[in-house]
Amino acid sequence: MIDKLVAKIQKTNAPIVVGLDPMLAYVPDHIKEAAYREHGETLKGAAEAIWEFNRRIVDAVADLIPAVKPQIAMYEQFGIEGLIAFQKTVSYCKSKDLVVIGDVKRGDIGSTSAAYAAGHLGHVEVGGNVYAPFDEDFITVNPYLGTDGIKPFTDICKKENKGLFILVKTSNPSSGEFQDRLVDGRPLYELVADMVNQWGADLTGSCGYSAVGAVVGATYPEIGKVLRKVMPKSYILVPGYGAQGGKGADLAHYFNEDGLGAIVNSSRGIIAAYKQEAYASFGAEHFEEASRQAVLDMIADIDGALKAAK
Numbered sequence: 001m002i003d004k005l006v007a008k009i010q011k012t013n014a015p016i017v018v019g020l021d022p023m024l025a026y027v028p029d030h031i032k033e034a035a036y037r038e039h040g041e042t043l044k045g046a047a048e049a050i051w052e053f054n055r056r057i058v059d060a061v062a063d064l065i066p067a068v069k070p071q072i073a074m075y076e077q078f079g080i081e082g083l084i085a086f087q088k089t090v091s092y093c094k095s096k097d098l099v100v101i102g103d104v105k106r107g108d109i110g111s112t113s114a115a116y117a118a119g120h121l122g123h124v125e126v127g128g129n130v131y132a133p134f135d136e137d138f139i140t141v142n143p144y145l146g147t148d149g150i151k152p153f154t155d156i157c158k159k160e161n162k163g164l165f166i167l168v169k170t171s172n173p174s175s176g177e178f179q180d181r182l183v184d185g186r187p188l189y190e191l192v193a194d195m196v197n198q199w200g201a202d203l204t205g206s207c208g209y210s211a212v213g214a215v216v217g218a219t220y221p222e223i224g225k226v227l228r229k230v231m232p233k234s235y236i237l238v239p240g241y242g243a244q245g246g247k248g249a250d251l252a253h254y255f256n257e258d259g260l261g262a263i264v265n266s267s268r269g270i271i272a273a274y275k276q277e278a279y280a281s282f283g284a285e286h287f288e289e290a291s292r293q294a295v296l297d298m299i300a301d302i303d304g305a306l307k308a309a310k
Helices: 002-012 029-039 043-061 079-095 110-120 147-160 173-179 188-199 221-230 277-282 284-309
Strands: 016-018 099-106 124-126 129-131 138-141 163-169 210-216 234-238 262-266
Touching: 002 099, 002 210, 002 234, 016 284, 029 043, 029 284, 043 079, 043 284, 079 099, 099 110, 110 147, 138 147, 138 210, 147 163, 147 188, 147 210, 163 173, 163 188, 163 221, 173 188, 188 210, 188 221, 188 234, 210 221, 221 234, 262 284, 277 284
Parallel strands: 016 262, 099 138, 138 163, 163 210, 210 234, 234 262
Antiparallel strands: 124 129
């Protein structure tokens, strides 16, 4: 799957991923009202509203981007109906040939970890039938439990040709409370990066990159520069662009000299673009067109930064 991701990045010349993290506050009133007329002001009504919101954004931007990243918590808050919307979103994005990165941040051990891996990346057997429940292409994984918590996921990745993004240095302000702590003279995030290299050593694609990548926030560009060198064969998923303060000029060091090696996420900066002053002229009725323009602007920003860094 890492080969497909790299190929799609090269084809689109857009090393970006759109975060499909819809809050109801992002969904325009006319979308919500239509869903509520059919399903009432219920959990199902809310889930149908975010599904329609997602569908229209995906239709507007699918030709520009290689991948999407739905954050499962935004769907789980609506219970089972929300999870149905998550599954529909994943399936629809895959029907558009987009790579789907499930932002699920799972991490456990033993049979629990194996069950998470099967549910999101693999298959389950029910009697004589086999199903792929969510069927994302990549998922995010928390490494806090160590190799016992990662191996069930890498085993599934080998079997199913899927991939992982391991949390290494996250973009939130308090990440340093643990991640920056020194262990034997090195920050913990560097030790986790070393383990990412080990976990992905036998999962390297023909593109030269491993199917086990890393999450490194855009809000810490100097750390990103270090981690790029520590993990030369790992793709870096970079959250924190746009709404969290990251910008293209911060990101050049996350990429390798080949112009590959990183994929930058923007969520509400794209899906709620119509709420921003820069895109307000589109209006809520044309929210998806505002999202498309925000994608084009993000592509140009990152492309300009990479060219300036050469």
